[in-house]
Amino acid sequence: MTQRTLVTGGAGFLGSHLCQRLLDRGEHVICLDNLFTSRKETIEHMLDLPNFEFVLHDITNPIEMQVDAIYNLACPAAPGHYQHNPIKTIKTNLLGAMHTLGMAKANGAKIFHASTSEVYGDPDVHPQPESYRGNVNPIGLRACYDEGKRVAETLMFDYHRKHGVDIRIARIFNTYGPSMHPFDGRVVSNFIRQALAGEEITIFGDGMQTRSFCYVDDLINGFLAMMDADKATGPINLGNPGEFTMLELANLVLELTGGDSKLVMKPLPADDPTQRQPDITLAKSTLGWQPTIPLNEGLQKTIEWFSNTKLSEWTPPTPNWEGGLVESS
Ligand code: NAD
Ligand code: UDP
Numbered sequence: 001m002t003q004r005t006l007v008t009g010g011a012g013f014l015g016s017h018l019c020q021r022l023l024d025r026g027e028h029v030i031c032l033d034n035l036f037t038s039r040k041e042t043i044e045h046m047l048d049l050p051n052f053e054f055v056l057h058d059i060t061n062p063i064e065m066q067v068d069a070i071y072n073l074a075c076p077a078a079p080g081h082y083q084h085n086p087i088k089t090i091k092t093n094l095l096g097a098m099h100t101l102g103m104a105k106a107n108g109a110k111i112f113h114a115s116t117s118e119v120y121g122d123p124d125v126h127p128q129p130e131s132y133r134g135n136v137n138p139i140g141l142r143a144c145y146d147e148g149k150r151v152a153e154t155l156m157f158d159y160h161r162k163h164g165v166d167i168r169i170a171r172i173f174n175t176y177g178p179s180m181h182p183f184d185g186r187v188v189s190n191f192i193r194q195a196l197a198g199e200e201i202t203i204f205g206d207g208m209q210t211r212s213f214c215y216v217d218d219l220i221n222g223f224l225a226m227m228d229a230d231k232a233t234g235p236i237n238l239g240n241p242g243e244f245t246m247l248e249l250a251n252l253v254l255e256l257t258g259g260d261s262k263l264v265m266k267p268l269p270a271d272d273p274t275q276r277q278p279d280i281t282l283a284k285s286t287l288g289w290q291p292t293i294p295l296n297e298g299l300q301k302t303i304e305w306f307s308n309t310k311l312s313e314w315t316p317p318t319p320n321w322e323g324g325l326v327e328s329s
Contacts, residue, residue, distance in 0.1 A: 112227050169235040191253040203264065
């Protein structure tokens with residue numbers, strides 16, 4: 001029988017790539033989304049397929065479905081999006097986990113949860129292994145997301161221990177690629193958009209903070225490897241260990257676009273982590289997974305997509321989309 005797979009947040013950046021891959025595998029895909037940070041146009045080409053369904057629903061409200069597997073991705077991921085309505089972000093993380101776990105328990109379904117490197121906060125262990133418990137400011141502007149994701153992990157483990165639910169927790173590090181929201185305010189989309197338009201490149205802080213960027217196809221391979229494994233409760237880090245400063249990233253984007261934009265320094269958003277790099281030893285040993293697409297190659301594909309996309313058709317989902325908020329004193 002065809003596997004019925006629910007993807008919450010399925011119209012979003014990662015969700016839309018995942019839905020496509022699941023359809024390619026012959027699964028019956030139910031894409032649930034409230035379209036907060038996404039557009040139906042991203043999944044338009046799937047809408048008429050017999051093995052694809054779109055459900056407009058907010059996961060903070062209960063829902064029941066008969067499914068065999070669940071990928072819980074619903075949650076705004078960009079700081080400018082998740083800080084717009086922080087209370088809603090916490091609800092999406094907590095109630096979203098609760099409602100999808102309820103469905104997993106009722107159906108005996110396997111559930112994958114999209115957690116994040118943000119659970120490590122501003123890490124003082126580098127690179128970050130899964131055993132590191134993090135350095136999160138519980139009352140900061142990023143906490144709605146960081147702590148929301150942490151409590152969702154807790155709930156996943158409590159359903160696993162109490163009710164035997166088969167959980168798969170991935171801690172995802174910064175991911176980029178085609179069909180990311182051009183106005184999500186994240187660094188890759190900002191830099192590419194700015195470089196292509198000949199606008200100033202906005203460097204937050206001194207640009208010496210680091211991130212590790214994973215191309216979307218590599219990441220989705222990791223999702224599927226986790227779900228296919230006999231046992232992969234996790235948490236397992238999924239990300240590309242290549243580590244770059246924001247200045248290095250800006251210069252690489254300029255080189256690849258052939259742009260000559262000036263770099264301008266802007267204030268650093270509140271609680272912006274100074275460094276981030278996944279230790280993927282566990283993913284390699286348990287899943288045989290590691291990323292294969294280097295940053296310059298992935299950026300080229302992403303730049304090509306941005307060049308061919310009509311940005312006027314996209315609207316920023318929130319007024320403060322350009323990046324994370326700066327703490328007022
Ligand atoms: P995205 O914003 O493009 O996608 C999130 C999707 O969830 C959107 O389609 C949005 O409309 C939907 N959504 C938000 N709140 C909802 C709600 N209450 N009910 C139903 N749908 C809702 O972000 P993304 O980059 O695709 O991220 C997907 C998941 O992966 C998120 O859970 C995010 O926290 C996690 N993640 C992403 C990254 C990354 O670099 N992209 C890194 C770490 C973790
Ligand atoms: N950043 C930047 N310029 C921008 C957008 C972001 O320098 O126009 C920085 C930001 O301060 C952070 C890094 O890039 O240090 C990654 O930001 P992003 O919002 O993409 O992801 P996150 O901070 O959640 O890892």
